[in-house]
Amino acid sequence: MADISNTFVGIKSPNPFWLASAPPTDKAYNVERAFEAGWGGVVWKTLGEEGPPIVNVNGPRYGAIWGADRRLLGLNNIELITDRDLYLNLREIKEVKAKWPDRAMIVSLMVPCEEQAWKGILPLVEETGADGIELNFGCPHGMSERGMGSAVGQVPEYIEMVTRWCKQTTRMPVIVKLTPNISDIRYPARAAKAGGADAVSLINTVSSIVSVNLDDFSPEPSIDGKGSHGGYCGPAVKPIALNMVAEISRDEETAGLPISGIGGITTWRDAAEFLALGAGNVQVCTAAMTYGFKIVEEMTAGLEAWMDSKGHKTLDDVIGRATPNVTDWQYLNLNFITKAKINQDTCIKCGRCHIACEDTSHQAITSMVDGARHFEVIDEECVGCNLCVNVCPVENCITMEQLPAGAVDTRTGKKVDKKYANWTEHPNNPSVVAAE
Amino acid sequence: MAASSNPKKLADGIVSGRLPKTALDENFTDVHPPLDPHEALVASDRCYFCYDAPCVTACPTAIDIPLFIRQISTGNTLGAAETIFDQNILGGMCARVCPTETLCEQACVREAAEGKPVTIGLLQRFATDEAMQQDVQFFERQKNTGKKIAVVGAGPAGLACAHRLALYGHDVTIYEARKKPGGLNEFGIATYKTVDDFAQHEVDYVTAIGGIDIRYASPLGKKLSLDKLRKEHDAVFLGMGLAGVNALGLKGATPQGVRDAVEFIAELRQAKNKGRIPIGRRVVVIGGGMTAVDCAVQAKLLGAEEVTICYRRGQKNMNASPYEQELATSHGVTIRDWVQPAKLKAKNGQLTGITLEYTRLEKKKLVGTGEKFSLEADQVFRAIGQTFGDNESVLEDELKLVGGHIATVDAQGQTSLPDVWAGGDCIADGEDLTVTAVAQGRDSAEAIHQKLMG
Ligand SMILES: Cc1cc2nc3c(=O)[nH]c(=O)nc-3n(C[C@H](O)[C@H](O)[C@H](O)COP(=O)(O)OP(=O)(O)OC[C@H]3O[C@@H](n4cnc5c(N)ncnc54)[C@H](O)[C@@H]3O)c2cc1C
Ligand SMILES: Cc1cc2nc3c(=O)[nH]c(=O)nc-3n(C[C@H](O)[C@H](O)[C@H](O)COP(=O)(O)O)c2cc1C
Ligand code: SF4
Ligand code: SF4
Numbered sequence: 001m002a003d004i005s006n007t008f009v010g011i012k013s014p015n016p017f018w019l020a021s022a023p024p025t026d027k028a029y030n031v032e033r034a035f036e037a038g039w040g041g042v043v044w045k046t047l048g049e050e051g052p053p054i055v056n057v058n059g060p061r062y063g064a065i066w067g068a069d070r071r072l073l074g075l076n077n078i079e080l081i082t083d084r085d086l087y088l089n090l091r092e093i094k095e096v097k098a099k100w101p102d103r104a105m106i107v108s109l110m111v112p113c114e115e116q117a118w119k120g121i122l123p124l125v126e127e128t129g130a131d132g133i134e135l136n137f138g139c140p141h142g143m144s145e146r147g148m149g150s151a152v153g154q155v156p157e158y159i160e161m162v163t164r165w166c167k168q169t170t171r172m173p174v175i176v177k178l179t180p181n182i183s184d185i186r187y188p189a190r191a192a193k194a195g196g197a198d199a200v201s202l203i204n205t206v207s208s209i210v211s212v213n214l215d216d217f218s219p220e221p222s223i224d225g226k227g228s229h230g231g232y233c234g235p236a237v238k239p240i241a242l243n244m245v246a247e248i249s250r251d252e253e254t255a256g257l258p259i260s261g262i263g264g265i266t267t268w269r270d271a272a273e274f275l276a277l278g279a280g281n282v283q284v285c286t287a288a289m290t291y292g293f294k295i296v297e298e299m300t301a302g303l304e305a306w307m308d309s310k311g312h313k314t315l316d317d318v319i320g321r322a323t324p325n326v327t328d329w330q331y332l333n334l335n336f337i338t339k340a341k342i343n344q345d346t347c348i349k350c351g352r353c354h355i356a357c358e359d360t361s362h363q364a365i366t367s368m369v370d371g372a373r374h375f376e377v378i379d380e381e382c383v384g385c386n387l388c389v390n391v392c393p394v395e396n397c398i399t400m401e402q403l404p405a406g407a408v409d410t411r412t413g414k415k416v417d418k419k420y421a422n423w424t425e426h427p428n429n430p431s432v433v434a435a436e
Numbered sequence: 437m438a439a440s441s442n443p444k445k446l447a448d449g450i451v452s453g454r455l456p457k458t459a460l461d462e463n464f465t466d467v468h469p470p471l472d473p474h475e476a477l478v479a480s481d482r483c484y485f486c487y488d489a490p491c492v493t494a495c496p497t498a499i500d501i502p503l504f505i506r507q508i509s510t511g512n513t514l515g516a517a518e519t520i521f522d523q524n525i526l527g528g529m530c531a532r533v534c535p536t537e538t539l540c541e542q543a544c545v546r547e548a549a550e551g552k553p554v555t556i557g558l559l560q561r562f563a564t565d566e567a568m569q570q571d572v573q574f575f576e577r578q579k580n581t582g583k584k585i586a587v588v589g590a591g592p593a594g595l596a597c598a599h600r601l602a603l604y605g606h607d608v609t610i611y612e613a614r615k616k617p618g619g620l621n622e623f624g625i626a627t628y629k630t631v632d633d634f635a636q637h638e639v640d641y642v643t644a645i646g647g648i649d650i651r652y653a654s655p656l657g658k659k660l661s662l663d664k665l666r667k668e669h670d671a672v673f674l675g676m677g678l679a680g681v682n683a684l685g686l687k688g689a690t691p692q693g694v695r696d697a698v699e700f701i702a703e704l705r706q707a708k709n710k711g712r713i714p715i716g717r718r719v720v721v722i723g724g725g726m727t728a729v730d731c732a733v734q735a736k737l738l739g740a741e742e743v744t745i746c747y748r749r750g751q752k753n754m755n756a757s758p759y760e761q762e763l764a765t766s767h768g769v770t771i772r773d774w775v776q777p778a779k780l781k782a783k784n785g786q787l788t789g790i791t792l793e794y795t796r797l798e799k800k801k802l803v804g805t806g807e808k809f810s811l812e813a814d815q816v817f818r819a820i821g822q823t824f825g826d827n828e829s830v831l832e833d834e835l836k837l838v839g840g841h842i843a844t845v846d847a848q849g850q851t852s853l854p855d856v857w858a859g860g861d862c863i864a865d866g867e868d869l870t871v872t873a874v875a876q877g878r879d880s881a882e883a884i885h886q887k888l889m890g
């Protein structure tokens with residue numbers, strides 16, 4: 001049986017599944033239920049500085065995007081950091097950690113961008129016995145207008161500065177949570193590393209307007225006819241998060257910096273993908289908020305089963321395995337030539353592949369052959385783009401078949417070269433210097 | 437309920453009130469309850485929006501099914517209704533009565549994929565119900581053309597034809613033999629397929645376009661000849677259905693207790709109080725079509741104890757689809773195939789049973805094997821097909837008939853006369869389906885319009 005116990009920046013947990021800092025981790029009641037359900041750790045809902053508690057809106061704070069049968073695909077929120085008293089939270093954190101010593105307890109923090117504010121709160125957290133802290137530089141709404149959250153996360157110099165303050169003050173590992181609302185995620189990650197961060201975690205939510213009410217023209221969720229942008233999360237953001245994790249993981253400057261992967265993780269498979277791209281563990285929010293804490297059972301069991309089936313003994317056998325395979329477009333092998341192939345036995349003749357290719361791509365799929373409804377790839381036209389595979393409603397009905405070396409690509413009339421060749425040496429590339 | 441509490445429940449003979457009102461009300465509600473909005477969303481989401489969709493090809497009226505389903509899925513239910521009515525103004529009735537399992541849903545690619553087609557009929561009902569409940573009219577009459585057209589029969593064919601002609605600005609007069617419109621929608625379709633007086637609401641909805649005048653109790657016949665109609669109108673459309681029924685063709689006097697299924701169904705449809713309709717304790721239905729199934733099932737719903745459908749060929753040959761056969765058997769009806777009636781048994785002129793003979797195919801011809809058996813029966817229904825009936829003699833000297841139906845010369849229903857078109861059950865190409873009647877009526881209207889306006 002695969003061992004999925006996890007050590008992340010020295011913090012141990014029985015599995016790599018942590019709950020991300022959010023409503024599921026806002027108080028002892030929820031967190032204890034999560035631990036009972038089997039979660040490996042939690043990042044406590046973000047704490048602010050001492051003083052009158054944060055005020056949330058009193059109307060709806062979520063909006064959503066749904067797929068078939070109202071399956072929730074994307075969630076949007078305008079919630080702020082914890083609205084409970086700082087000392088109440090600290091007391092609960094201490095109690096819960098004492099009761100559940102084998103689970104990871106991380107405390108998320110967001111205070112004004114002043115040295116005293118950060119240095120003041122850290123001893124209070126340390127006193128709870130928590131395993132580490134996460135700096136919330138990601139929240140894209142509300143707090144950012146007050147110069148916190150993503151307002152800090154978007155300025156690499158601030159990240160570095162705040163991280164350094166924290167590292168100077170505390171013995172606890174410091175995880176820097178990054179916002180995706182930035183054009184190149186490598187810069188904030190590098191800044192965090194420069195400031196001495198033990199790890200980064202990402203992504204926080206993506207700035208978003210989830211929908212507009214077409215009766216009263218209010219953005220949703222509507223608060224008295226008005227809406228403000230929120231943070232988007234859930235399955236819809238996973239591809240964005242995966243890319244950002246991969247970017248940091250393969251960046252030479254941040255190579256080796258531990259990453260806690262977050263964003264749309266809903267099943268064991270999602271988690272495994274994050275791990276493969278270099279995440280040392282994962283955090284989950286929306287999936288728990290959609291289905292409750294029990295989903296962690298599916299996640300742990302599924303991860304173990306997959307690892308067993310592949311012979312991976314520990315998480316280290318998995319983490320980062322896909323990272324070397326992420327490359328730049330210019331290094332992709334242009335001699336790798338594929339053609340779509342339709343399995344006529346499983347084709348249900350819906351015609352979607354045909355119309356997609358006919359209307360929007362390369363006119364490479366028939367709709368009629370000898371007067372009968374028949375869908376078949378015309379190799380002479382197929383560029384192997386994969387669109388038909390993606391629109392076909394039948395799994396594995398269309399496959400991409402690689403042309404073997406030596407075969408003739410009937411589209412170009414050229415023989416497939418077995419040699420790897422990429423854009424950097426392609427004759428059409430103006431920057432290739434002619435060899436003379 | 438214990439038998440003792442209602443002495444009529446198991447009484448021999450043909451009696452009314454076998455079941456209490458509560459049971460009857462329950463029995464005759466919608467067989468397929470409508471989808472609620474969430475169910476409709478889920479169902480619509482299953483549609484793949486196929487290219488050149490096979491379901492459309494399979495629909496006799498060629499409704500743009502992927503488009504209307506997509507409109508439902510995006511919340512544009514009224515738009516969906518418009519898409520449907522555009523091709524089929526009786527889309528509401530068709531949604532209820534079409535044997536979708538042999539039409540659109542059979543062709544649905546998800547039937548091929550997983551044996552579970554998109555529920556096109558129910559979705560069609562969802563959209564059309566919404567529009568009709570809100571009484572939204574999508575079509576506006578075009579400028580009056582001054583042309584007059586006579587339509588004979590206010591059944592599905594006649595109504596569809598009249599609507600399309602009225603849309604183009606022609607003035608339509610429908611001559612209807614009965615006192616009520618709808619044709620078999622009103623008098624034939626099983627009660628549990630069209631509850632709450634839907635057929636009449638639909639006629640109101642269709643005729644609301646204007647320019648359609650229905651004259652009731654005005655049969656084409658002795659007083660009103662086709663010749664006269666032709667003289668007074670620019671064109672005539674015949675949508676008279678099949679008014680007669682086939683006889684059993686048995687020797688001897690017919691005893692009391694033998695009844696025509698279509699007439700029984702019509703009475704049931706018209707009855708305010710179903711408890712007043714007498715039904716036998718042991719009922720035999722002769723036939724293998726939709727009429728036989730509807731008759732048998734409704735006999736059962738009225739409280740008959742034993743109901744048997746007797747069909748002379750194999751169950752596979754039955755005109756009633758496997759799905760409808762299952763509807764019958766799930767209601768406790770027994771289906772016996774390869775048997776034909778040989779003799780009706782009677783006592784004092786009152787039916788007591790029926791003798792049947794086994795049949796088989798011999799050189800592709802159906803023959804009796806000589807071996808016989810009897811079933812006890814206090815009531816026998818004939819459901820062995822309809823005929824043109826009296827209309828045959830009304831028309832035989834005026835235009836060309838073939839095989840007891842009106843002959844047509846093209847796909848749009850032109851008859852042997854240049855200014856007369858026909859469609860629905862009364863033509864030789866009729867398919868005994870509401871939806872085909874609608875398609876043919878509509879197509880004749882297009883042809884008439886073309887001809888008149890050039
Ligand atoms: C019991 C039964 C159940 C059925 N169930 C289904 C079903 O579930 N689904 C389905 O798709 N189809 C079903 N059908 C078939 C369907 O009802 C018919 O195919 C359809 O109604 C044909 O339409 P029509 O307009 O051609 O004829 P009809 O509906 O028969 O209408 C003809 C109209 O013409 C009138 N008329 C007749 N003669 C004259 C005259 N001389 N002058 C003036 N008016 C005249 C009649 O009174 C009637 O109103 C069923 C049929 C029967 C009998
Ligand atoms: C309602 C809500 C409140 C959140 N509050 C916080 C917060 O206080 N601090 C924080 O760091 N992230 C917060 N997040 C972001 C989540 O921790 C997480 O980064 C994000 O939701 C992406 O993960 P997911 O796709 O699994 O939900 C919040 C998310 C939601 C939905
Ligand atoms: S989820 Fe709970 S708190 Fe939120 S609106 Fe519903 S009932 Fe109220
Ligand atoms: S999309 Fe798939 S199922 Fe549909 S026609 Fe093409 S190959 Fe067949």
Ligand code: SF4
Nearest residue numbers: 483484486491544545
């Ligand atoms: S065949 Fe089925 S899936 Fe395809 S368009 Fe028609 S209803 Fe939709």
